[in-house]
Amino acid sequence: MRSIGIQFDRTPLDWFYQFLDPLLLKNNLFESIVFLHSQPPGFNIFLGGVLALGKTPSVILFNLLYISMGLITVMLLHALLRYLEVPRTLSLAASIFFMLSPPVILYENWLFYTYPVTMLILLSAFLLYQYLERPRSSTLILFFSTLVLIILTRTIFHTLWFIAIIVWLLYLQRSRSKQILLCALAPFILISAVHTKNMILFQQTGFSSWFGMNIAKMTLTVPLHKLQEDIDKGVLSPIACLEPFGTPEEYHRFACFNTMTHIPALDMPYKSTGYPNYNHLGYLSVSQQYLKAARHLIIKYPHYYLLSVVKAIYAYLQPCSDRAIFVHENRSRIGIWTTIYEDYLLGNRLRSLWHTTFKNRYGQGRIVHLNFLFFTAPFIIGWSLYTLWKKKLHQSRTRCAVHLFLVSTIIYVTFIGNMLEMSENMRFRFLVVPFFYVLFCLFFKQIFKKSQ
16 A cells, blocks of 8 residues: 555554553553553553554554454455355455455554454454354354454443343354353453443443543534523533533533542543543543433433434444545545545435535534435345345355344444444444445345346
8 A cells, every 4th residue: 555655544542532641551551451441441452562562663563463454354254255155256356345445445554443343343253154153162262252352442332232142142052052151251251350340440330431421422413502591490510511522621610630549541631642631530520420411411302312313324324434534644645546436436426416514503514415325224234134034045044143143233333323422423334344245245146146
């Protein structure tokens, strides 16, 4: 990619909300991870491990690791397509197109957890197939371990998701229930240990203390004058008027940012890079107050919440390479290919037929228009559920189970992501984009068979 000017973007390390201070990651990793409440620990451990190597410039190591992840992801996609008996030519074409698509190029050169988690989700489907075909304990342990890595990296995947998969496997493999439970035990204990640590240290059971700030975004459609009415009545905190994820100065009325725990990850209002430290102890209180305010607003104004869900789904169905995410020069360096991909392959050209502009209460606007994904995504999910129900593809039991895992994962990410947050939701969809590729290939496989 260097031949076309693509450079690995490691700038998120300095300022992204989700990352601890890079100096703490490099020099005080263990303590900082123990007292990490804002995020699951997985990706920060990865960052700290690479930074601790020290001698080689981190950007080179990160770049090499992401290139390796890219190769693994493409090989896993191709292998999964072949396992599901997609014709060789179609499997190869889909894998190559995926590898060369703008979203993959951009995410592969962007230091964030989206690309590693996408690889792990694909790996989980690969391992599931391997286990169902040859039920070895080693494969099952790897499968559950992969699920745990996903949960410990990305908050959208909850422990209940892990438990649901265990229950589903117990149903599929009743005669192997002991093997399944034993192989799931150690991964489940690891997840439980993180939950317990957060409960003891921070009186929260979740892996992220940001739930309140995230769900508060779903109330940004409520007009300010309605907020003020409730504030005047004393039933709503004035914090509801502030946009979530503000600076410590903006929240000085609502929380203490002069803590003295002598733990840098909790006491530093700002990182050494000059950006807010959202793992500061004060943000625990801020997020809890946002959560209380959001509950009040969602219950009182459910129609505004539903409007936020619609907006979230709209963002979810935008191209994963959207400029709302990628402001780095890499996007402009593949500008022609990105334009072709977004405007003609995904259908952004439909904005010439109809578009409008929507603004939230802070005056932040976005042009709203349709694209092909609004039609193809629901269609392929509906088709997959129908074919599984009617057994139209005449697949083996293993292939049916893997097919169901793909569809249910897409539905899970779509539902959870769009019900609980409204921002860069197209980034959530990238996590399951390879699964969409597989489903479309299965669809074309069926169409091809019918035409013969």
